[in-house]
Amino acid sequence: MSIVGEEEWMEEVKRELTLKNKPYKASPCIFSASTALLKEYKDAYVPQIVSIGPYHFRKEHLRGMETFKSEAARRQVVRIQSALSYPQFNFEQVIEKIRWREEDIKRCYDKGTPLRGEVLLWMVARDACFILEFFRNHLSGLQDDDIFCRYDYVFRPMYHPIFGPQSENPGVKSAIMKDLIKLDNQIPLFILHDVLDMEMRDSRSELDKLLRKVFDKFYYRPFEFCAQGESPRQDHILDIYHYFCLGVVASGNKNEVKLNVCCSCFTGSDGGQSSCFGCAPQQSENLQNPSQSKEWRVKVPSAVQLKNGGVKFKANGKNVVDIRFQGKTLTLPSLKLDVDSEIYIGNLVALENSSPYYKSKSMTSYIKFMYELCKTEKGVDVMREEGVLAGNLWQHSDAVRVFSLCKQSPLSRSQDLFEKTRRKLIKYCNRKFWTAAAILWNEFCNAYGSKPWLVVGGFGATIVLCLTAIQVFCLFKHCGPRST
Structure with missing residues (x-):
């Protein structure tokens, strides 16, 4: 650094220090x-x-x-x-x-x-x-x-x-x-x-009408609804767009949030990880209670495993965070994916994780939840079949890439809107032996049911292996009639 640069730096530091008590x-x-x-x-x-x-x-x-x-x-x-x-x-x-x-x-x-x-x-x-x-x-x-x-x-x-x-x-x-x-x-x-x-x-009201009309007519919307009224945050255009797409999450219990939304609802069709469904230890961002840092993060089973375990998926476009598990039905909002989804969803997630004003990270919570369900191609196929995923983004890798935006987005326990639903799904999958057995049997049928010759070949190989074992046993132990 030159002498002139050092002097300029010192002047700037001194000027900043004189403002330390000015809010x-x-x-x-x-x-x-x-x-x-x-x-x-x-x-x-x-x-x-x-x-x-x-x-x-x-x-x-x-x-x-x-x-x-x-x-x-x-x-x-x-x-x-x-x-x-x-x-x-x-x-x-x-x-x-x-x-x-x-x-x-x-x-x-x-x-x-x-x-x-x-x-x-x-x-x-x-x-x-x-x-x-x-x-x-x-x-x-x-x-x-x-x-x-x-x-x-x-x-x-x-x-x-x-x-x-x-x-x-x-x-x-x-x-x-x-x-x-x-x-x-x-x-x-x-x-x-x-x-x-x-x-x-x-001008404030007219600008709000202008932005709302443009967003409604021409912008990508991940869900089929839009928020009512004026946005409570008026910092920049992305703020308004976030409110338009997601509304405001009211204070209250997790998974029981309310949004100020105007639904233009549409009806969807009703409806990996290892086979050990439990709490996966993961570093927590919740600094207020570090003693729970190893137990709060609950990873849900994949969509394939849930379907094999008897869970039904129901697409529901009423609320962006209206994800609930009741009985054997997991209700999810229908998400529209197209070639621009990565840009729009990515910036909504980035805004939630950059700004301290977003205490409830609704889009980040949703993307993380969907990533755990759809991190494989088969998981994406299940979500499409059940109507949870819509749009023209047909490449499985592109859909998974959109959900993987959550990898760079930390989420603390207090900000995760779907923790209760996660725990309900884990409890369902671990409730009895027959549920786990049904999952394994359905996974076997899905993997080999469409390949009958592979099953027949495996069955024949098993018979040959058994006969060979009997033959070896008879070599070391006389199996014929005893001599008199």
Whole structure:
């Protein structure tokens, strides 16, 4: 390190130490993906087309969208001019509107940001304009009475590679939509509120309607329901998307949680590990009670073993965490899997494990539970046959890869929503000898029932082996009649 660099470092440390007694106005709410996630699932977390926020600012492969960001800023200025009937309005006035937010913006990022002053303000303002323009034009082709769906008198409908209806250039727009919900590709939602507030009244409510309509019409939903009302967390777009897909888990007993959801229910069909079903010792993340670190984690048997043991699977789309085991029936929500599931589910899981605000990790708990059921190809087949897994992701390895996202996601005992169900399944499988015997017999039938010649050959080999043993026995002991 050079002498100049050392001096700059010392000045920065001294400046930070002088602020030690001053509380932050805001806690970090935008987090970067961990190194482990980026190593194994890089495409799920790194933006491919557009950068939002400082973490991917001006990266070479994302610079193609910079021109469209400037165009979005010009469009937003024209909209504000039209709304205010003030032709002299310019983008510098947007910057002045959010200038007082600079420190709050910096504190929203867990790793901070090297951008300061005008550069930071211009970056987040242009990004906000891009998001608003992209989403509102996505809805422009819909026949709806919503303010964002009506005929646009400022910019008449015409073909545009980015700012046009979803039916135009769908491949690029789908990639942008995925980039906009990635964990570290975010800006604070209050910047969108401030920019939109200059154009219309009640910007908070209108933005919530806009995002909800876009999520409902165009975004991937893992389950067939959506949350009602306004999200209790309004930090960034991924926060809103998480609430839209999963709702809020109310406080209460595990496996008896409630979600504020509006179900558009659909009916599914009714319905490894070793044969020792018990508590598998595993390091616990529950630091509050370390004495139980070796016994809390209960691993459920695979779906194949459960089916062989007489368990029936029932697909139920009412609740994301409505997983229950009653009698001999295991009720699960029906999960839609497609080629983009890894990206969307991966970022929901990453948000739960990065942000301290998510005390109940509903998606992480669900993915871990499903991984234990479906970690093999046969387990995936069972879940598909019973209607628990739907969608067009037919490759078994791809489905298992989605569930293996939980490997990089620690889950403490207090955060696992399905611990009670796990223990019920273990108790059922260990309740009597005949259950274990039924599991082994069904596994044998499944393995060899479709190969009759293999069974016949094995039976014949057993007979030959028995006759050979008798022959050897007779060599050492006279088996004939005794001589007189």
